[in-house]
Amino acid sequence: MFYDQNLAIRYPKGPFAMWSVYSFTGASILASIVFSLLLFLSIDDDPLMQFLFGGLAIVFELGKFFAWYEVGERHARRNYSGMIFALGFYAVLAAISIGGSVGGINSATNKAQSHVALHQSKVNAFDMQIAAIDKQIALNNVAAEKYIQMERIATGVVRIQNENKRLREEQQKLAVQRDSLPLAEQGSVVGLIDSLASFLHTSPHTAQLGLVVFLSILLDFFAAFFVGLIGEENRFRHQYRHMKPITIDSFTSGEMKEPEMLSHFTPTINSEFDGTACNEPNKTAYERVIEALSTQQVMCSKRAVITQLKLKPDEVDVIFTQLFNEGIVSKKANNHFQWHGLQG
Structure with a gap:
């Protein structure tokens, strides 16, 4: 079974932990x-x-x-x-x-x-x-x-x-x-x-x-x-x-009256992605990840990218490896990724 410890999502510490x-x-x-x-x-x-x-x-x-x-x-x-x-x-x-x-x-x-x-x-x-x-x-x-x-x-x-x-x-x-x-x-x-x-x-x-x-x-x-x-x-x-979450708003609850039609819908990303579809054929998965991270619409973590952009874990592993090699992201001491942006 596929498992990657880097996919764990971290949240800010609670009041009790911070007071301690x-x-x-x-x-x-x-x-x-x-x-x-x-x-x-x-x-x-x-x-x-x-x-x-x-x-x-x-x-x-x-x-x-x-x-x-x-x-x-x-x-x-x-x-x-x-x-x-x-x-x-x-x-x-x-x-x-x-x-x-x-x-x-x-x-x-x-x-x-x-x-x-x-x-x-x-x-x-x-x-x-x-x-x-x-x-x-x-x-x-x-x-x-x-x-x-x-x-x-x-x-x-x-x-x-x-x-x-x-x-x-x-x-x-x-x-x-x-x-x-x-x-x-x-x-x-x-x-x-x-x-x-x-x-x-x-x-x-x-x-x-x-x-x-x-x-x-x-x-x-x-x-x-x-x-x-x-x-x-x-x-x-x-x-x-400052991280803006991605929401799927291609259809509302009123459009979900018949369950059998859900398979025909392709979720699209909101206007934060300039109106382009999440699986737009003209953009590769690498370009979509770059766009999502650069506009701070998704957290810089593998699990967030997999969940929001509907990509495969193996594919995301390859993309993050390429981003790391290019210096666009780096790993912190706790193995979480940190976004640095496109160079030049």
Whole structure:
């Protein structure tokens, strides 16, 4: 059975899809701006300089996404030199943005790490006190042995034993306080970093840096994808609105009283085709397709041409291949055809 994936008709996205796209785009751009602000605002403590650097960060971020939008626009117009220039401009701004995002996210993860470091310092303090008590008990035991050798058990050894008992009780209290420290201070980000460090057999600092760089690049590409999606959708909507559909008006409902006579009618195209018949013998199928596409009376897709001009799928495949080779149409990234018009 004949099937061509290029024959699928595309329609503009609905309101829900577009609201979702705009929401994702706005959230990702806002997050990228915030992370860049965290880095640029930390450059200087002077309020005026912070205002200037903050404005610079916002300009860089918005300019970056506009440059990416221009990349799609110039590619659609086949202005490849302009596209390369816009792409280079975007790459510079994206590098600055990714650096800002790395600094902002790294600052947030360092704050989470500081809570863990504070918790660990408390644990270490208790461990040091417990270890000091162990050393004191060991010294007392040495002194007790000397008292035993001097046969002064009643005066020296008993006093040392009481002192060791007091030290052990203090040691137990310290151990209880150490073990009762809350573990909730260790956040999920720190746990993720520790897990990555164990999995990659590297240090937590290296794992943290890799995670921060990955998240920064992912955030930037995520926002760029949706900005490009909005640009592509706007271009398609503009083309879709200016596309005039072909209608068959050779006969009205009043002329269709007897069904057996339908086979004798040959549908004709309306005045958009200058009054010529759809299957006019003086025009080839190639000429009819060129005329329909150039007057924007049919969408630039195989299924639309097959449906409106009543042509065979194999014949339309050959015509579109010839149009593509002549540069009259081109294929977009989604395999849909785009009309460019007759050259010269």
